[in-house]
Amino acid sequence: MHLHDVWFVLIAVLWTGYFFLEGFDFGIGVLTKLLARDEKERRVLINTIGPVWDGNEVWLLTAAGAxxxxxxxxxxxxxxxxxxxxxxxxxxxxxxxxxxxxxAKRDDARWKRNWEHAIFYTSLLPAFLWGVAFANIVRGVPINAQKDFTGTLPDLLNPYALLGGVVTLTLFTFHGAVFAALKTLGEVRTRARAMAGVLGLVAGAAALAFLVWTQAHSGNGRSLVALIVAVAALAVALVLNRRGREGWAFALSGVTIAAVVAMLFLALFPNVMPSTTNPAWSLTVSNASSSPYTLKIMTWLAGIMTPLVLAYQGWTYWVFRKRIGTHHIPDPITH
Incomplete structure (x- = not known):
């Protein structure tokens, strides 16, 4: 296997890690409007990701940098x-x-409400747009012989890409609901589990349609295996969530996300960005990669730094592993 093939796999792993971790962050942000009924419950949801959300975004920076x-x-x-x-x-x-x-910088209802609106919309939009972007990468876009994109914004808003956006939005929200059930207590936990059951069915229907479309368009034997794993993992996650096994349900919802991302990259390889103008102008792992020397240096650095990052993030999740509930949230100070 050539180094450019190795780095294609490593970049796929980085995007998988990002969507697994940031996926439930986005889901919690969306659920602050869909699940929480008052300020205390919104604070509970936000506090479930408070110690980890910024660390999760490191995966995006690493994926883009790589x-x-x-x-x-x-x-x-x-x-x-x-x-x-x-x-x-x-x-x-x-x-x-x-x-x-x-x-929380000001004890003012309007101030908090405006920032809560911001959390909701800035979680919903990226969750949708990431699906649109990756669907277009797999489907292909207009690229000329000079490797330049020659399309327009409407080219990116095709039915396949929009369905991809629906898949990531619903799947991330389901992932967030399972995480909320795993990390909370009381009524929030009960309602999160119930909402996860509904969201899982919606995400499953959208994902099945999208993945079958992907398989028909550019799939192969390996991507078919990933499709089967994604569907099976989501089905088992729904069963485990219904039985109150939130830890296993969360792990399986993560497997679902990982399998969906894996299928997209398996369907894409050896291209990294197909050209719909002329297949001969597609970007591939060989014609779009850096020099072998650059890839060799990067491989050594990744081998040293990746275990450190994983160890640090694992430690963070272990420290903040306990559940929280509304009784942990102090009442607002009245003047």
């Missing part, structure tokens, strides 16, 4: 062609981080 270093032509075409949706995602992530930090 793409830039390992496949500069892919990075250039992707970020120039998808400039507007990626800019919206970036702005949302910035505003979302500010909202988490600023929400």
């Amino acid at each position: 793409t830039f270093a390992a496949f500069p032509d892919w990075y250039a075409t992707l970020f120039s062609g998808f400039y507007l949706p990626l800019l919206i995602i970036l702005v949302c992530l910035i505003v979302r981080g500010v909202a988490f930090e600023y929400r």
Whole structure:
């Protein structure tokens, strides 16, 4: 296996880690409007991800940085062609981080409500747009012989891509609901489990349609295996969630996300960005990669740094592993 093939796999792993971790972050943000009934319950939901949300975003920075270093032509075409949706995602992530930090800075109902609106919308939009972006990467976009994107924004808003956005939005929200059931107590836990059952069915229907469409368009034997794993994992997650086995249900919802991402990358390989203008102009792991020397240096650095990052994040989740409930949230101070 060539180093550019190895880095294609590593980038797929990084995106899988990002969607697994940031997926339930986005889901919790959406659930602050769908699940929480009052300010205390919203604080409970936000506190479930409070210690970890910013660490989860490290995976996005690493995935983008690895793409830039390992496949500069892919990075250039992707970020120039998808400039507007990626800019919206970036702005949302910035505003979302500010909202988490600023929400409690003032004891004013309107102030908190506005930041809570920001948390909801800046979680919902990226969850949808990531699906649109990756669906377009797999489907292909107009690319010329100079490896430049030649399409327009409407080209990205095709039915397949929009369905991909629905899949990531519903799947991440389901993932967040299972995480909320795992991390909370009392009525919030009970309602989160019930909502996860409904969201899982919606996500399953959308995901099945999207994955079958993907398999028919550009699938192969390996992607078919990933499709089967994704569907089976989601079905088992729903059963375990119904039985109150939140830990296993969360693990299986994560497997579902990982299998969906794996299927997309397996259907994409050896391309990294197909051209709908002329297949000969598609970006591939070989014609879009950096030099072998660059990839070799990157491999050594990844081998050293990745275990450290995994150990640190694992320790963080272990420290903040306990459940929380509304009784842990102090009542507001009245003047």
